[in-house]
Amino acid sequence: MNKVGRLFRNLANQLGVVSLVSVIILILMTLAGIFAPFFVKDPFAISGNTYLPPTYEHPAGTDSLGRDVLSRILVGTRTALYVGLGAATLSSLLGTVIGGLAGFRGGWVDELLSRLIEIFLVMPIFFLLILVVSLFGANIMFTVIAIGAVTWPRNARIMRAQALSLKETTFCKAAVVSGASTSRILFFHIIPNGIAPVIASSALLIGSAVLIEAGLSFLGLGDPNIISWGGMIRDGRKALTFAPWLSLFPGLALVVFAAAMSFLGDRLSHILNPELSKKTM
Amino acid sequence: MIEVKDLTMHYKATLGWVKAVNDVTFSVDKHESLGIVGESGAGKSSVAIALLRILPQNGVIRQGKVLVDGLEVLSLPGSTFRKEIRWKKISMIFQASMDALDPVYTVGHQLISILRLHRNVSKKEARKKAEAAVGRVDLRSSILNSYPHELSGGMKQRVMIALSFLLIQPSVVLADEPTSALDVLVEDRVLKQMKKLQGESDLSVVHISHNVSTILTMCDKMAVMYAGEFVEYGEIRTVFRCCAHPYTIGLLKAVPSLRAPTEMLVTIPGTPPSLIQPPVGCTFAPRCPLAAPICRETTPPIVKLADDHWVRCHFARDIRKEDVHFGTL
Numbered sequence: 001m002n003k004v005g006r007l008f009r010n011l012a013n014q015l016g017v018v019s020l021v022s023v024i025i026l027i028l029m030t031l032a033g034i035f036a037p038f039f040v041k042d043p044f045a046i047s048g049n050t051y052l053p054p055t056y057e058h059p060a061g062t063d064s065l066g067r068d069v070l071s072r073i074l075v076g077t078r079t080a081l082y083v084g085l086g087a088a089t090l091s092s093l094l095g096t097v098i099g100g101l102a103g104f105r106g107g108w109v110d111e112l113l114s115r116l117i118e119i120f121l122v123m124p125i126f127f128l129l130i131l132v133v134s135l136f137g138a139n140i141m142f143t144v145i146a147i148g149a150v151t152w153p154r155n156a157r158i159m160r161a162q163a164l165s166l167k168e169t170t171f172c173k174a175a176v177v178s179g180a181s182t183s184r185i186l187f188f189h190i191i192p193n194g195i196a197p198v199i200a201s202s203a204l205l206i207g208s209a210v211l212i213e214a215g216l217s218f219l220g221l222g223d224p225n226i227i228s229w230g231g232m233i234r235d236g237r238k239a240l241t242f243a244p245w246l247s248l249f250p251g252l253a254l255v256v257f258a259a260a261m262s263f264l265g266d267r268l269s270h271i272l273n274p275e276l277s278k279k280t281m
Numbered sequence: 282m283i284e285v286k287d288l289t290m291h292y293k294a295t296l297g298w299v300k301a302v303n304d305v306t307f308s309v310d311k312h313e314s315l316g317i318v319g320e321s322g323a324g325k326s327s328v329a330i331a332l333l334r335i336l337p338q339n340g341v342i343r344q345g346k347v348l349v350d351g352l353e354v355l356s357l358p359g360s361t362f363r364k365e366i367r368w369k370k371i372s373m374i375f376q377a378s379m380d381a382l383d384p385v386y387t388v389g390h391q392l393i394s395i396l397r398l399h400r401n402v403s404k405k406e407a408r409k410k411a412e413a414a415v416g417r418v419d420l421r422s423s424i425l426n427s428y429p430h431e432l433s434g435g436m437k438q439r440v441m442i443a444l445s446f447l448l449i450q451p452s453v454v455l456a457d458e459p460t461s462a463l464d465v466l467v468e469d470r471v472l473k474q475m476k477k478l479q480g481e482s483d484l485s486v487v488h489i490s491h492n493v494s495t496i497l498t499m500c501d502k503m504a505v506m507y508a509g510e511f512v513e514y515g516e517i518r519t520v521f522r523c524c525a526h527p528y529t530i531g532l533l534k535a536v537p538s539l540r541a542p543t544e545m546l547v548t549i550p551g552t553p554p555s556l557i558q559p560p561v562g563c564t565f566a567p568r569c570p571l572a573a574p575i576c577r578e579t580t581p582p583i584v585k586l587a588d589d590h591w592v593r594c595h596f597a598r599d600i601r602k603e604d605v606h607f608g609t610l
Contacts, residue, residue, distance in 0.1 A: 107338070170375050170376075170378070170381045171381050171382055173335065173375065173381075174375060174382075176335050177333055178368040178372070178395050179363050179368045179395075179399060180398065188394075192385045192386075193384065
């Protein structure tokens with residue numbers, strides 16, 4: 001017990017209480033999302049008990065078709081994780097490679113890639129997503145790809161700046177002198193050394209990707225075959241006056257998830273950046 | 282062994298060409314070591330950069346030949362040079378060598394990956410070789426599992442020495458002020474270790490330093506560099522006793538001696554000239570106490586004073602140490 005207590009205190013010191021709580025919430029939500037199919041009621045099962053207020057049987061009530069809202073929220077976690085992690089991974093991969101290449105190679109490569117980054121940076125995200133949805137249909141995979149494809153420039157800019165300063169370090173010069181190839185220096189020296197802020201920014205991106213997807217679903221542009229928090233909020237809109245729990249609970253889940261992700265991302269950027277953490281200590 | 286002939290390297294700057302290295306010629310045999318001394322901005326590090334072809338984008342090698350073990354390497358295609366020459370034939374110890382280890386990998390990982398980059402050996406063999414190499418510089422093999430930040434500056438420097446001298450056993454090691462970031466005690470230890478290894482292997486060492494006494498203790502030959510060119514070159518004792526370039530004399534007089542009678546240390550007034558528009562004639566003339574009109578008009582010839590000693594000065598044959606007077610502190 002004592003050991004567990006000490007572990008907790010160490011973690012709390014490292015992370016701060018808020019982010020520790022965020023981490024715990026995120027872990028619980030992830031577990032709930034992964035194991036949801038094994039313990040929740042069938043989220044698609046329709047029953048005659050429509051618009052039931054929260055009861056022991058249905059802790060978050062039922063919706064217009066008599067489906068259990070809590071089950072739907074838990075299964076919706078999977079969508080949130082899929083969208084968040086998928087988009088953030090795609091965005092950081094693209095951003096790291098393109099930004100790293102631009103900063104490391106410099107010259108015309110940098111000019112070209114920087115302009116590309118700027119072009120993507122000025123694109124209005126939401127309108128591009130609406131365009132993608134109307135072109136390819138409301139498919140969750142396209143949504144993830146589209147979110148990744150419009151958010152990578154931020155990561156690319158961070159990585160480019162990192163590469164610009166890292167390539168002047170002695171260990172990168174030493175790598176050149178020891179006969180390492182350009183790609184080896186980029187992938188084994190520059191990127192591992194400069195990835196920390198990209199990770200932090202990607203953690204923040206997970207939260208915003210989930211919000212973007214929820215926004216799309218709220219507008220009715222989400223994948224109709226998939227349960228998503230945004231879609232649930234939209235469905236509950238019509239019943240807001242007499243069954244507010246239909247929108248309230250998915251909205252709460254969304255806020256908690258996005259807030260926990262932001263707190264964690266913010267803390268991560270402090271932990272991974274020793275200069276910042278020194279100031280806050 | 283390494284032979285360098287008429288190496289000239291310039292940097293392009295907004296104001297014109299910076300003539301950083303001009304007609305540098307030297308050769309270092311197996312087991313031999315050459316020390317290049319000069320003040321900051323004299324072009325010492327540029328020589329090393331040119332030899333390894335790690336020029337910045339604005340650097341251009343204008344002319345010259347570099348022969349490593351008889352093979353001309355400056356004209357080799359880039360990829361061949363990278364695979365066959367870098368570290369295999371010419372390795373380098375950096376000015377701030379402790380930063381030459383990548384902070385995200387263990388020391389062992391870095392040694393092993395360099396070894397495996399150049400030699401076709403298994404991971405196990407590579408690890409054994411890496412252990413042997415750090416053992417030779419008196420480090421425990423357990424440091425291979427450490428990250429660079431867990432080691433002290435001196436230990437990191439010794440890792441770098443193991444890395445450059447022992448791991449691949451190159452023909453030439455360029456040591457660019459390897460001890461400038463260390464305190465004197467650690468410096469002494471590191472230098473002794475380098476000297477020991479230098480004696481034990483078939484290496485040629487080019488030692489670059491602004492510290493004349495380091496060069497005097499470490500090297501067999503010495504070159505004095507000023508404004509991008511060698512102004513005096515020769516066997517170390519000959520240069521020390523019979524130095525004939527006023528700049529060398531000034532440098533040597535600026536070093537305190539333990540045994541000689543107490544004397545005021547001298548300073549050479551002024552600063553090195555602009556390398557974009559070097560002075561006409563002798564580059565040192567503006568600061569030289571013996572400068573005559575001829576020095577400001579014609580470039581001094583190379584005057585051979587002995588088989589292994591030459592000086593770039595109009596009055597090389599007439600100058601004696603005692604006649605050169607600089608200001609004192």
